[in-house]
Amino acid sequence: MKKYLPLCLLVGLISLTALWHFSLKSAPVAEKAVPAVQYEKNILLIPLDGRPPCRQFVIDAAAIAGIKVQTPPTELQDYYSAPGDTAGMRSWLKENLAANQAAIISIDQLLYGGLLAAREQEAPEDKQQALINYLRELHQKYPDIPLLTFSILPRQTPQDTIDGYQERKDLLAYSRLKGRQAMGLSVDETELARLQSAIPAASLQKYLAHFAENTALNQKLIALVQEGVLSRLVLGQDDGEPYSIPNIEKEKIRQLLADKNISPDKVCLTHGADEIALTMLAAYTNNLTGWQPRIYTAYNHPRTPEKIMPYMAISMADTAREKIQLIGGQPVAAPDTADFILYLSANDYEQDTVSGRSQACQYISAQLQAHRQLALVDLSKHFTAQETILPLLLDSNTPLNELTAYAGWNTASNSIGTAAASASLYCAAIRQAATLDAAAAITQANIKFLHNRMLEDYFYLKADIDMVNHSLQKAGYHNTADLDLEHNWRWANNMLQNSMQKHLAAYKHAPAIQAPAAFSTPAGNFTLSLRDLQVELSYPWPRTFEIYLESTPYLTTTVP
Template sequence: MFTWAQRKLVTAFFLSLLLGTLTWEDPVLAAERILYIPLDDRPVNLAYTVDTFKKAGIDVVTPPTELLSSSSHKGDPDALGKWLQEEGPFAEAAVVAADSLIYGGLTTSRTHELSEAVLNERVNVLLDFKARHADIPLYAFATIMRSPKWSSAPQEPQYYAQWGPKLFLWGALRDKKDMGPLSRKEEKELGALQKEIPLSIQNDLLQRRQKNAAVLARLYDAAEAGTFDYFLIARDDSAPYSEAHFDARRLLQDRKKSYTIRSFSGTDEMGMILLTRAYYKARGLTPIVYGFYAPGAGKDTVPDYEDGTIAHSYKEHVWALGGYPAKRAKRADLVAGIYTPQDGVTRGADQAANTDVVTSGITAFLDQSEAFLRAGYAVGIADIAFGNGSSRGLVKGLFERRLPHSAEPMAYDLASYAGWNTASNSLGYTLGQGLMARQMTSQKRKELLTVRYLDDWAYEALVRQHLRAEYTYPNKWQEGKFTPKEKEILHTALQKEMKETAFPYLGQRVDGYTYDLPWNRTFEVSVVKKTLK
């Protein structure tokens, strides 16, 4: 039985024969039609991800944006389920963020007041899709409720505004105790937290986590039964000791090992990862990836917001996108350079340690990257030395170098680059965009690189701090709730600062984009290419 895309390809083939237009140099290949339900409408989940595959000639179809979670409204799970069923017969594959279909989005997965009965009904919608469309590969991912270290309301229940750090420590100590005995000091600290944190808050948080765990268990059972062609359990903002780590251990214990079910740190890159998997699996290909690290702690680095080493995360991401993590670079489809901090401690990109100095460690890392480029390899760089933004010294080094006979800096010889948010976020984008770059023109690949340098380096590592220091902090403007006047002031300042900051490296490319704060907060930026009028 042919799938929709296969029928489309056969039709195009015979039509081309009739018209006499089929040639080996310009084969007729129908673009796959992949359904994609993202976590929400943030650029990293929606626009940037979809644009990557569009540039590679893949038709990624997404729901109407009004159905997705945004800064102004919750997602509509029931409407999303209906959309998925209606579009199913016309798809080659489907990539689904289960949190959107069940809770309405990532944020509402933490703040909802839904009953277990409603959650079970929505799980059934996803399972029913596969029952109705058995011939369509279904790639799904769901998140373990995160364990933030900070007071992050309204992205969490409101009590996090007061109790966030103490709730994290309470969960970390409980997780550690579940794995072995605590020290006397830790036992005393845990006891004090048990008494200090109101019982109503403890119960509410544990009930929320229990609901999330129950949903994940049902999805895991379905994955083991073959409902999903691949199922990822994302560990959003975790730590070696945390509630998220505790939930992951409990979910995975006593489960049989499966090559179609995986769980590791990360979240917002999962759409990119599974769409890449869908692309390569449709062709029966297994991309080979070789990874190397910067001098120092390298592969043993445990990044902030994560509960394992970067080496473990790297391998898990490669497996998840359908690839093979090779021990040697020979025949690699992508060489992934992972820029880790010398001491293995990932700091914030807004900290004083993030300077424009091209250190000896950066030089050694760039030397190795350049050697692979000179040897003809496709090279992607995951810039993870700092969280929530690029290493300024590394980006400076990339733009200062130029390969022989190259018209542009080495920064534009890369297959991919990413240095945003968490280490796994950057890793997933580096791998996904790096492997899809093989299917793009040089110009389209460079456009993806430009967006990453503008977002990860110019905005996250530099401009964001300026906006906060000059406007939001001194004026006490509330993140996520900027007034129209505040938004206008920030928008004007954003255009000016992005151009002034990025021009020395990116030149006239900067003028080809507009910039916005899509979620009415300074945490993320939207980099949008201007359209010709």
């Protein structure tokens, strides 16, 4: 005799089976490709030069905020030691400004043709005045479009046209002693007199005239701010040291600003160069909405705040304060009151700070688990992987896509400015996202910038650059800062691409990168998963110092 299940039980089982089957089949439906970010504003950028940090970083980070950046055509732009077309650049700017809501303008590009050209060329009074007249005319033609300008103080390294190893060495020593003397510190007067006698008079005059010329230019630019021609002026310091002639000139400008009672919102001094356009972009977006991001600064070690990193004139803490002020941020005393945490790591094996990296990783993981926004600045005193935090985060499977920002390239001012600016752009955009799709698109643009920075700042600058340089040098190419476009530059590109693609193959499959990233936003909660990551890369200039790197993350979003 066959036994049958009661009808009610049978119907219940069928219903449960159908529900289970439907759930299995329906789960992937909730997962979809992330839409592209929608551009809502246009900004024109005259970059400091054609290198990616000065141009491409701004374009990619602006996408996070839904801003499309328009830059000059390649034929007008500088290329390594070849200056840009300043006359063509000015014409292009005047012709294209009307289609944009604001312009971020490098004075060095308009006057000299880029940063490298500014280090070597002279700008006498008539050349400076022609630029001042042009800026007035530009403002008169477009009075409602803000002109956000920046100019770089000369670095203390002598111009390349001042030749001779000993001569250049003596000039640097002279600059450092004069800097100490200006600060009221005791110096060896005998040594100072010896250096002044040893340096050829023509070389010393040319060296000092470079700084005097720049000070005269900056005085004219400050006057334009007072007239209302320029909406803002940022004066950066390239490759600074604690004591130098550039610091003397900077102090003159600082005193001028104090005497004229000019607000830092109008004219400010900062350390750094390459990152200034990006920080000005963040400041502009914050100013539009009147938002002041609340920023809590944390450090990997008790000695880090006062640490002065290579090519810097001030400490990590002072650099952070500068960059927070520059983007219009507000320092806060606790992480739970902050819009984002700016975490500064500056490891140095000579001072035994490396042993604390595990605790730093634990802190970062805890903040991410608490769904706090965190921008990581991962610096190394000796530019080595062993002093950075990222490899430990990878090994501990920390969900790196949840980081708000990452930077660890070159100087502390570059990295802190880049991380603070990109984090500010993301936090500003995500708080205004009206829909989940918009929030996911903004986050995807941020993750793209995040991977760009991790791949270049860690994998290239802490590993591959040495490999490429050593390979070139072993083959007899000793000047890696001036490669032959027809021979070793192509070989260097091949080495770069092969090595970085190997890194990418392991990196994109690492659990720390594959882990679904959870986001809680005003528009709602969602999870992003990385399905693939592709990279384009090359040397933009015939040298190995920097690379062009553009990642394309393929992400899917899931809504709970």
